[in-house]
Amino acid sequence: MTTAVSILPEQQLAVLNAAYRQAVGRRRLRLLLGIAVFAAALLLAAVGAEVNLRTLFTYFGNFISYFDRILTLDNGQRVWTDVGEWLWGWRKWLKMLGETLLISYVGTLIGATLAFCLNFFAAENTSPAPWLRFVVRRLLEFARTVPGIVFALIFVIAFGLGPMAGVLAIAIHSTGALGKLFSEIVENADMKPVEGIRSTGASWLSCMRFAVVPQVTAGYASYALLRFEINVREASVMGFVGAGGIGQELVVAIRKFYYSDVSAILLTIIVTVFIIDISTGWLRGRLFGKEART
Amino acid sequence: MTRRQAVDTRELRARYPDVFDRPASARLATPAMIVAAFAILIYGLVDLDFSPSRFFAGLSQLGWISLMMIPPDPGSSLPIYLKALGETLSIALLGTTLAAIFALPVSLLAARNVVPSKLLRFPVRRVLDSIRGVDTLIWALVWINVVGLGPFAGVLAIAVSDFGAFGKLFSEAIEAADQKQVEGIRASGGSPLHEIRFGLLPQVLPVIAGQVLYFIESNTRSATIIGIVGAGGIGLQLAEQIRVLEWQKVSFLILMILVAVAAIDFISGKLRFAIIGRRAVA
Numbered sequence: 001m002t003t004a005v006s007i008l009p010e011q012q013l014a015v016l017n018a019a020y021r022q023a024v025g026r027r028r029l030r031l032l033l034g035i036a037v038f039a040a041a042l043l044l045a046a047v048g049a050e051v052n053l054r055t056l057f058t059y060f061g062n063f064i065s066y067f068d069r070i071l072t073l074d075n076g077q078r079v080w081t082d083v084g085e086w087l088w089g090w091r092k093w094l095k096m097l098g099e100t101l102l103i104s105y106v107g108t109l110i111g112a113t114l115a116f117c118l119n120f121f122a123a124e125n126t127s128p129a130p131w132l133r134f135v136v137r138r139l140l141e142f143a144r145t146v147p148g149i150v151f152a153l154i155f156v157i158a159f160g161l162g163p164m165a166g167v168l169a170i171a172i173h174s175t176g177a178l179g180k181l182f183s184e185i186v187e188n189a190d191m192k193p194v195e196g197i198r199s200t201g202a203s204w205l206s207c208m209r210f211a212v213v214p215q216v217t218a219g220y221a222s223y224a225l226l227r228f229e230i231n232v233r234e235a236s237v238m239g240f241v242g243a244g245g246i247g248q249e250l251v252v253a254i255r256k257f258y259y260s261d262v263s264a265i266l267l268t269i270i271v272t273v274f275i276i277d278i279s280t281g282w283l284r285g286r287l288f289g290k291e292a293r294t
Numbered sequence: 295m296t297r298r299q300a301v302d303t304r305e306l307r308a309r310y311p312d313v314f315d316r317p318a319s320a321r322l323a324t325p326a327m328i329v330a331a332f333a334i335l336i337y338g339l340v341d342l343d344f345s346p347s348r349f350f351a352g353l354s355q356l357g358w359i360s361l362m363m364i365p366p367d368p369g370s371s372l373p374i375y376l377k378a379l380g381e382t383l384s385i386a387l388l389g390t391t392l393a394a395i396f397a398l399p400v401s402l403l404a405a406r407n408v409v410p411s412k413l414l415r416f417p418v419r420r421v422l423d424s425i426r427g428v429d430t431l432i433w434a435l436v437w438i439n440v441v442g443l444g445p446f447a448g449v450l451a452i453a454v455s456d457f458g459a460f461g462k463l464f465s466e467a468i469e470a471a472d473q474k475q476v477e478g479i480r481a482s483g484g485s486p487l488h489e490i491r492f493g494l495l496p497q498v499l500p501v502i503a504g505q506v507l508y509f510i511e512s513n514t515r516s517a518t519i520i521g522i523v524g525a526g527g528i529g530l531q532l533a534e535q536i537r538v539l540e541w542q543k544v545s546f547l548i549l550m551i552l553v554a555v556a557a558i559d560f561i562s563g564k565l566r567f568a569i570i571g572r573r574a575v576a
Contacts, residue, residue, distance in 0.1 A: 042391060048384030049445040049526070056450075062440040099342070106338040109331065145555050146548060147519045149431075150529075153536045154544075158359060159352030163342040237431040240523060241533075244342070251523075254435050266428060273427040 070263040079260055087264050093249060097272055099163060100245035103238065104231035107167045111174025112224040115140075118175070119182035120208050126186055126194075128204055136179075144176025148234055152243040163244030170231050170238070178227055185219040186212060221287060225280045232276050236269050363545035375531060375547060379554055381445045382527035385520070386513040386558075389452025394506045397457050401464030402490065407473060418461075425458030430516050434525040445526025452513055452520070463505050464498070471497040503569050507562045514558045518551050 008016070071079050079086040087093075118136055120126045127133035148169045155165035193211035202210070239247025246269060253261040307314045368375055402408045404418045434451035441447050476493035484492065521529025528547060535543040 041387060045384035045387045048380050049388055049449050050381075051388065051446055051449060052441075055441050055446065059440050059442075063437075066436060066439055102338045102341060106335055106342065109335050142552070145515070145552050147515055149519050149522060150532060150548070153522070153533060154359065155352070155356070157536065157539070158355040159348065164344055164348065164352070167342060167344075233427070233429050237429045240431060250432065251435065254439070266432070270424050270427040274423070 069259045070266075071260075073260050079263060086260055089261070089264070090268075093246065093265060093268050096239075096246040096249055097268055100235045100238075100247075101232065101272070101276075103163050103166045103245050104170060104228060104235040107170030107235070108174055108224060108228045108231050110167070110171040112178055112220070112227070114171070114175040115178035115182050116220065119179050119186060120212070122179060123183040123186035125189070125191055126208065126212060140176045140179040140183075142176070143172050144180065146173075148173035149237065149241060152238055153241050156242050161242045163238075166235060166238035166243030166245060169243060170234060173234075174227050174231060178223060181223045182216070182220055185216045185223075189215045218287070222284055225284055229273075229277055229280050233273060236273075359541055362541040365542065366546035366549050367542040368546045369540075369543055371531075371543070375528065375550060378521075378528040378531045379550055382517045382521070382529070383514065383554070383558075385445050385448040385452060385525075385527055386510055386517040389449045389517070390456055390506060390510045390513050392449070392453035393456035393460050393509075394502070396453070397460035397464055398502070400457075401461045401468060404461060404465035405468040407469055407471070407476075408490065408494070419465075422458045422461040425454060426462065427458075428455065430455040430520060431523055434520040434523050438524055443524045443526075448517060448520045448525035448527055451525055452517060456509060456513065459509070460505070464502055467498045467501045467505070468494060500569060504566050507566050507569075511555075511558050511562045514555055518555075 073079055073082060073085055075085075118140065121128070121132050121136040122140060124133070127136075151169035151172050152165050155168050159165050159168070189212055193215070194207050197207050197211045235245050235247075236250075237247045239245045239249070240251050242248070246265065250262070250265045250269070252258075253265060400418065400422070404415055404422060406415065409415050430451055433454050434447060437447040437450040437454075441450065471494055475497065476489045479489050479493045517527050517529075518532070519529045521527040521531070522533045524530065528551060532544065532547045532551075535547060
């Protein structure tokens with residue numbers, strides 16, 4: 001089998017080549033320009049953030065030795081040589097961890113319930129009135145853009161120190177985040193069942209209850225479980241501003257330089273986060289099958 | 295009408311027994327789960343000292359606070375706040391970029407199709423997981439101990455905690471890449487480095503660029519709060535104004551954060567579309 005390669009005349013080839021070079025050159029120029037703008041932005045940011053490479057290099061040893069210090073007991077031995085001494089406060093820490101988990105659980109459940117109530121008003125296909133949708137959407141946006149810990153700071157002043165402020169802060173933040181995700185699920189739901197139920201003369205509430213909710217519950221539960229994972233992490237730092245949980249112990253240990261306590265508390269937090277991640281992942285797999293979106 | 299319906303149900307019952315007579319365990323599973331969930335909720339509310347009187351007292355206090363927030367007013371400290379906002383944006387941009395630069399080579403080590411040996415992949419993944427399990431605020435506290443108070447500690451905190459997240463995301467993107475290109479390069483006699491450079495990177499770079507932009511966006515949010523522990527940026531101002539109960543300034547700062555986040559959302563959304571095209575954005 002022979003293949004014929006058509007050879008263009010010199011003149012035509014030159015024109016095509018020039019056009020090709022020009023196109024490639026334009027793309028290269030745009031890429032270079034993008035890189036230059038990005039580099040300039042980085043440089044500006046470096047000035048703005050007071051980056052000081054000399055400080056970093058001088059003190060980088062501190063970063064390494066910090067881990068060396070938190071892994072050393074008071075008597076100069078490595079922490080794992082005497083686990084009993086290292087985890088001396090495990091009863092207290094487990095109790096605080098339990099509080100952290102409870103804060104995130106209660107916060108997630110309250111947030112998910114509120115989000116469940118609000119999301120039908122925020123979704124494009126189920127909202128009864130456009131102005132209501134606008135208001136609810138802005139409300140949810142506000143709740144998720146303001147960081148949870150800022151809410152916690154304000155709530156600590158209003159409700160006093162303690163886990164109540166943490167729970168409410170997590171609940172509000174979860175309402176905002178879940179409300180958006182939930183309403184996106186509703187927007188993807190099939191509208192035919194809704195029409196069917198409306199044609200029987202049902203009210204808006206019955207339409208939601210019998211046509212939309214059965215379609216979306218699995219997605220809701222999956223997102224709520226995911227949110228719970230995130231909230232466990234968030235609850236672990238709520239104590240920094242006095243809103244309860246293990247963060248309180250951690251910030252005290254870091255500020256007072258109780259080195260081995262820092263590593264012990266960090267270890268308990270990391271292990272807890274692992275366990276929660278793995279078990280919620282397993283639960284999601286059990287409830288919604290392997291192909292459920294993560 | 296009613297008579298026909300009765301007949302229909304009986305016939306349907308006979309035809310689909312599993313719909314009408316589900317076993318008790320299947321019928322009770324959902325209510326039982328809901329009851330259990332709310333039982334834990336009640337236990338939690340009691341254990342965390344949620345007394346109604348305290349709750350309503352706090353709510354009225356909160357009402358007062360919101361009233362005092364109106365109107366938002368920066369007082370005479372607007373220049374300081376603008377500088378702090380710039381600091382926050384710088385922290386987010388630098389931290390995310392640093393994290394992405396360091397995470398790319400490490401994520402190759404964590405990807406199944408690049409490193410087949412589980413022996414190497416497993417520890418790399420666990421290290422990434424541990425870094426991710428620790429919140430950004432905790433990293434900020436650690437870095438403050440190392441480089442002192444200020445935004446630099448914030449940059450390093452964001453860089454480290456995002457390193458963990460990027461390592462996982464990038465390695466997932468690499469695992470999802472098409473192997474055919476890599477095989478083609480291997481067939482033409484390319485070295486493993488060539489395979490990565492010409493077979494993998496062109497496929498994953500757009501995905502990675504999208505993720506980095508998305509993280510710059512979400513890190514603007516994180517960067518606003520690491521100031522609360524003293525790592526620079528607008529959070530420092532916010533925490534201070536809340537502590538001294540200057541509520542008008544607090545509401546102004548919150549508004550500034552909202553506007554900044556919205557602006558970053560808008561810009562990075564545009565950029566993401568420009569880089570990877572409309573359909574690839576999940």
